[in-house]
Amino acid sequence: MSRIEELPDDFDESLNLNELPVNEAPPVAPQDQLHSGFDLFAASNETPFPINEERLKAAKTDPSAPDMPPAMASVKSHTSAELLDLMNKTPLFMTDIDKAGDENGENPMLDALTALQNEGTRGDVAQSFKEQGNEAVQEKRWIDAKEMYTKALAVIAAKEDNWEKPEDLAVEKKLVLQMEELSHINRALCNLELGNYRACILDCAAALKLNPKNVKAYYRSSMALLKLERLDEAEDAAKRGLVIDSENKSLQIAASKISERKAAVERIAARKKAEAELLRKQNLVLSTALRAREIRTRKTDQPPEMEDARIRLVPDPLSPESSVEFPAVFLYPMDAQSDFIKSFSELHCIADHLDYMFPLPWDTKNEYTIPNVECFMQTVSGGLIKAGKKLPLLQILTGGKVEVVDQMVRIFIVPSGKTGAFIAEMKARKTG
Incomplete structure (x- = not known):
């Protein structure tokens, strides 16, 4: 069961979602899901692919040997190339949609899934993708979550309208705007976690265009800007967010981190400036001393490597x-x-x-x-x-x-x- 159903506006950014509640099983890895799919077929006596009976009989060397379970027989009766082709026609394993159809270019199962995807209004479908993204976020599957939010935004931006007509246009419009804002701000979280800091800032900007009071957008953009060392902009984003919600813990932490980094950068800059000034004075005194001694010096384009050795x-x-x-x-x-x-x-x-x-x-x-x-x-x-x-x-x-x-x-x-x-x-x- 999911720990939370949505990512509300007051979502705690400091929440450690890696810690599962007691008695909650860890998420299943993709490769385990693949095996689980075949296990389900085996348990139900269903076959993932059609069985080639002739090839199965030819491969059976011992007539007294028991028959294979249907799921295993459906796999063993095909070559590797045939299996890859059959798997590509199955939505669970599909990798190339252009090769997913039969000899007539049709795939009823894929058509059924596509129909399900278009079931409901534009806002309903976008919300469905957004909720799938939220579920992936809860399991820290950032790439999958980002894909779902991107699909939600694609549905909202699509020029063709293949969805059901809403009964109430005002309610539908409100839902679409809400899904657009949430998909942008949640995708910003994914981009932040994936290190796509510029993309995170763009998503936050898109969310703020829809809702200038979205505190999460200020928080996430400030953290992305901090990672990019754009400290003045990061500080500005955090301050703007705190004007809206001065008690927001995440923004307070972000502002503190930005302030600490700015102070550290300023100290480093001051030290480098002092070192540069000291070196300038030393070189000036040395140059004066060499001229006073009438010692000639010259530099070439390719000086030898001497580490810290110098006059x-x-x-x-x-x-x-x-x-x-x-x-x-x-x-x-x-x-x-x-x-x-x-x-x-x-x-x-x-x-x-x-x-x-x-x-x-x-x-x-x-x-x-x-x-x-x-x-x-x-x-x-x-x-x-x-x-x-x-x-x-x-x-x-x-x-x-x-x-x-x-x-x-x-x-x-x-x-x-x-x-x-x-x-x-x-x-x-x-x-x-």
Whole structure:
């Protein structure tokens, strides 16, 4: 038995319909309904499909075996393709209405159901679909419920009038308007539960056009707008609903949720704004510090991925008196190897880092030692300069001969015996 027959205007939105009353059986799943249909045929000795007696006799290998129950025989005596065709002619299993008729294109059972669907006035039929939608809502079958409400609205909007003529036109008109409003507002609930938030808002707007005091429409549209992060509109919808019914619990909860979300969004926006302003000030101070040191920098269209590594002022990024630190990469071009240094202070020299890096794990010939390597950097024009291993990085970068590209200092480390080959290769690459 259903817990409620309709979805009245004061329907409690917070009601947990997943909890069934005591002694009430859970709803039957669609696949269980399918099996139940055959069980009913078996219990009543009726057959869902005509029995092919000849094929049934041919399939019976043991003459002494008992006959199959009629329902089972009607299934076993047909091939899979035949069963699919027969099922499509049965309204319970129908999937393609164009193939539902017999050789003359007729289907008496389908015609009978269609006649039942058109039984009554337009308002009666729309109400029937609406009530079927309500039953589906009570079982949380949102897709089925949405379909029923859509059918109710289709009946109301249909240009052809295939229904019975009402005895009282005024009563019929009132019923049709009522069913249109209820179908829109109930379909809005389905769309809200299914995550179709824009469709929910449209249904609520349609309901409010018919009845500007429909509190449910304000509630459901406010919740859909909240989901879409359209917070000002959501707040407005909730306020309009509360003007009509200031004691409505659902609207009060909705207004509270919207207010909390707006406050959270405002806090996030304020924090992001403060972070952006801090970063702007830090970049301004850093840019001033680099210009004062005559250090050239350049960005390319495809900078390397360095996570959070970047040029920065330490210890205070807002003080021009802080020292500058650079991400750096030591390149070993003669062996196709490299080492990344996240923070290379302008006060340190190349030898300071080579001291803890050497010996290199892949240097089996022991070619890389501090006394036995030379260091080079590329100039702005693409040439090379020799970088002193014991000079502070600031002294190497100052003056504008070299530039820091994409916030990274690049230093070539070459064994002394191979510097000639390295220089020749770099010149060939430049001219090529």
